[in-house]
Amino acid sequence: MLKIENLHASVDGKKILKGINLTVKPGEVHAIMGPNGSGKSTLSNVIAGRDGYEVTAGSVSFHDQDLLAMAPEERAWAGVFLAFQYPVEIPGVNNVYLLKAGLNARRQHQGLPELDAMEFMQLVREKAKLVELDQGFLSRGVNEGFSGGEKKRNEIFQMAVLEPSLAILDETDSGLDIDALRIVAGGVNMLRSPERSIVMVTHYQRLLDYIEPDVVHVLVDGRVLKSGDRKLALELEKRGYDWVREEAHA
Amino acid sequence: MPDIAAFREKAWQAFEQAGLPSTRQEEWKYTSLARLGSTLGETWWTPAGATQLGEADMASIAIPGLDAWRVVFADGRLVDSASSLPAGVSLAPLSELLASNGEQAAAALQWQTDAPLYNGAVAANSALAQDGICLSLADGIKLDRPIYMLHVNSNPGAAHLRHALILGRESSAHVIEHYAGVNEAPGLTHAVTLVRLAEAAELAHDRLQDESLKQFHLGRLDVTQERNSRFTSHAIALGASLCRLDVAVDLAGPGASCRLNGLYMPTGRQHSDQHTQIDHHAAHCTSRELYRGVLDGRAHGVFNGKVVVHSGASGTDSAQSNANLLLSDKAEIDAKPELVIHHDDVKAAHGCTVGQLDDKQLFYLKSRGMSDEQARQMLTFAFADAVLTSISQPALRRFIEKAAFSKLPLDMDAEALIG
Numbered sequence: 228m229l230k231i232e233n234l235h236a237s238v239d240g241k242k243i244l245k246g247i248n249l250t251v252k253p254g255e256v257h258a259i260m261g262p263n264g265s266g267k268s269t270l271s272n273v274i275a276g277r278d279g280y281e282v283t284a285g286s287v288s289f290h291d292q293d294l295l296a297m298a299p300e301e302r303a304w305a306g307v308f309l310a311f312q313y314p315v316e317i318p319g320v321n322n323v324y325l326l327k328a329g330l331n332a333r334r335q336h337q338g339l340p341e342l343d344a345m346e347f348m349q350l351v352r353e354k355a356k357l358v359e360l361d362q363g364f365l366s367r368g369v370n371e372g373f374s375g376g377e378k379k380r381n382e383i384f385q386m387a388v389l390e391p392s393l394a395i396l397d398e399t400d401s402g403l404d405i406d407a408l409r410i411v412a413g414g415v416n417m418l419r420s421p422e423r424s425i426v427m428v429t430h431y432q433r434l435l436d437y438i439e440p441d442v443v444h445v446l447v448d449g450r451v452l453k454s455g456d457r458k459l460a461l462e463l464e465k466r467g468y469d470w471v472r473e474e475a476h477a
Numbered sequence: 478m479p480d481i482a483a484f485r486e487k488a489w490q491a492f493e494q495a496g497l498p499s500t501r502q503e504e505w506k507y508t509s510l511a512r513l514g515s516t517l518g519e520t521w522w523t524p525a526g527a528t529q530l531g532e533a534d535m536a537s538i539a540i541p542g543l544d545a546w547r548v549v550f551a552d553g554r555l556v557d558s559a560s561s562l563p564a565g566v567s568l569a570p571l572s573e574l575l576a577s578n579g580e581q582a583a584a585a586l587q588w589q590t591d592a593p594l595y596n597g598a599v600a601a602n603s604a605l606a607q608d609g610i611c612l613s614l615a616d617g618i619k620l621d622r623p624i625y626m627l628h629v630n631s632n633p634g635a636a637h638l639r640h641a642l643i644l645g646r647e648s649s650a651h652v653i654e655h656y657a658g659v660n661e662a663p664g665l666t667h668a669v670t671l672v673r674l675a676e677a678a679e680l681a682h683d684r685l686q687d688e689s690l691k692q693f694h695l696g697r698l699d700v701t702q703e704r705n706s707r708f709t710s711h712a713i714a715l716g717a718s719l720c721r722l723d724v725a726v727d728l729a730g731p732g733a734s735c736r737l738n739g740l741y742m743p744t745g746r747q748h749s750d751q752h753t754q755i756d757h758h759a760a761h762c763t764s765r766e767l768y769r770g771v772l773d774g775r776a777h778g779v780f781n782g783k784v785v786v787h788s789g790a791s792g793t794d795s796a797q798s799n800a801n802l803l804l805s806d807k808a809e810i811d812a813k814p815e816l817v818i819h820h821d822d823v824k825a826a827h828g829c830t831v832g833q834l835d836d837k838q839l840f841y842l843k844s845r846g847m848s849d850e851q852a853r854q855m856l857t858f859a860f861a862d863a864v865l866t867s868i869s870q871p872a873l874r875r876f877i878e879k880a881a882f883s884k885l886p887l888d889m890d891a892e893a894l895i896g
Contacts, residue, residue, distance in 0.1 A: 278840065299840060299843040
């Protein structure tokens with residue numbers, strides 16, 4: 228599904244990603260862990276197509292398409308979804324309107340008929356329950372006046388409505404208290420399916436207590452230095468990241 | 478009874494003395510009226526001829542679905558047959574007062590050379606105004622429907638209008654002024670509205686200027702507020718080749734509050750100038766101002782928002798915000814917030830921004846499947862709509878939204894966007 232090969236990327240001329248290799252198969256959940264500044268968010272943003280990131284080498288293919296050649300909206304239509312670390316507030320753009328336009332744009336590109344207003348509202352109500360999002364939030368501006376936790380829940384709610392085939396969760400756990408984390412993780416778990424892959428970028432092991440990954444990668448200084456299973460995350464929690472670096476340089 | 482002819486003559490002299498404002502004056506630095514004379518001729522003030530528009534034409538220009546009393550002026554003159562005036566309320570056309578009640582006419586036509594944002598054109602309006610409405614609400618009277626004034630131009634020449642809205646104690650009204658035009662030859666609309674709010678009176682005032690792109694538009698809203706009165710304004714400037722609107726509010730009585738909202742959207746080669754001045758004379762008054770501009774093409778916009786806190790105005794609470802969105806690198810805005818404070822113990826804030834759409838917001842929308850174009854349109858809509866959300870009449874808000882967004886290079890369904 229997602230294949231990243233030898234990916235190098237810079238921001239403002241500074242090399243951040245220095246040769247990432249990563250393959251995610253359908254239905255798999257991967258966790259990418261690493262210390263601050265290791266390139267985790269850069270990787271998420273490059274996959275989603277944000278401006279300001281220069282890919283200097285390597286490739287990213289998604290369903291055998293060259294993802295890097297696609298505009299952000301084309302990636303969304305193809306089924307890529309980024310849950311933002313810091314979801315931006317957009318007063319005046321209605322949450323539900325945005326989702327309806329987004330979903331129908333994607334359906335159009337899939338050759339599916341657009342959902343009518345009734346079908347759509349039914350879908351929205353059903354998905355809002357997944358993350359215990361109050362109906363009142365739906366008619367507000369995108370993230371307008373939402374608390375940190377509400378913003379994160381809204382991201383997962385959007386993911387539930389848009390049903391991507393690849394979801395990247397960029398530090399979705401940061402800033403969440405334990406109850407919010409449980410709700411968000413519950414939503415993500417319900418969205419796990421054999422056709423959907425999930426890449427979770429996180430600083431802490433804590434999230435993995437709730438969403439169990441198939442593979443854990445350690446990203447340090449722009450490279451994946453080690454991959455393993457769930458146990459690797461627990462070891463990182465206990466020992467920190469330095470030993471991975473030392474082991475790699477040994 | 479004062480001699481109205483002599484009064485008008487005096488006004489004309491006052492105009493001749495001051496002349497039209499020139500760009501040498503600070504308040505007119507960015508807006509030149511030289512084109513008024515060069516386009517309309519030396520006697521640019523010559524009134525337009527009688528309208529040929531029929532009632533059906535006027536009805537087709539009017540805002541649909543608006544539950545309101547309707548007063549129609551075509552080429553500067555009241556069209557009785559197209560108007561429905563509320564009964565039991567003192568509302569008289571200026572043209573009638575000019576013929577029958579010189580005292581009331583002169584009161585409506587007053588000019589004060591020391592008024593804020595005064596210029597010679599105001600006196601010219603006092604001398605020349607042909608029509609308008611003089612609404613005089615007795616104490617405690619609350620109008621249950623808005624008064625909708627439609628001004629249509631069809632002929633070349635000038636329409637001089639003067640409205641006076643005099644509200645007694647604890648009375649309330651909602652007045653909508655709509656300026657539209659189908660004229661293909663250039664003309665001038667010059668409209669001055671006086672607002673006088675007695676203690677605890679309340680006026681909602683919405684002003685939509687969406688005239689022909691050939692038109693020159695000069696407007697003035699002159700507001701005096703007594704104790705605990707409330708004034709809310711929406712000033713929307715979309716049309717005309719050159720538009721200048723002055724809004725001057727005098728918070729004269731303690732506890733009075735005003736809320737000024739404005740949206741200007743010049744495109745092409747339009748010039749749109751919005752000047753506001755709020756004078757905090759009395760203590761414990763509140764003023765709020767939200768003005769936004771969306772500029773495209775080679776348009777030139779001007780915003781000047783002056784707030785003066787006079788000595789003795791304890792407990793003043795004032796906040797002003799002006800933001801401008803430039804959709805084209807050829808568009809230009811001269812924006813200036815001005816805060817003049819002569820008293821301690823006041824709360825006053827202002828902010829002014831000029832910019833483009835926010836990259837983070839654009840990326841967010843695109844990552845949810847909006848095309849670049851669609852994302853830009855949604856954000857532009859949202860930016861402008863922030864001024865319109867506080868319009869109380871849904872039919873009016875919808876009409877303005879459609880008129881505003883028809884000016885933008887929108888290829889998406891405006892109907893769907895408005896939602």
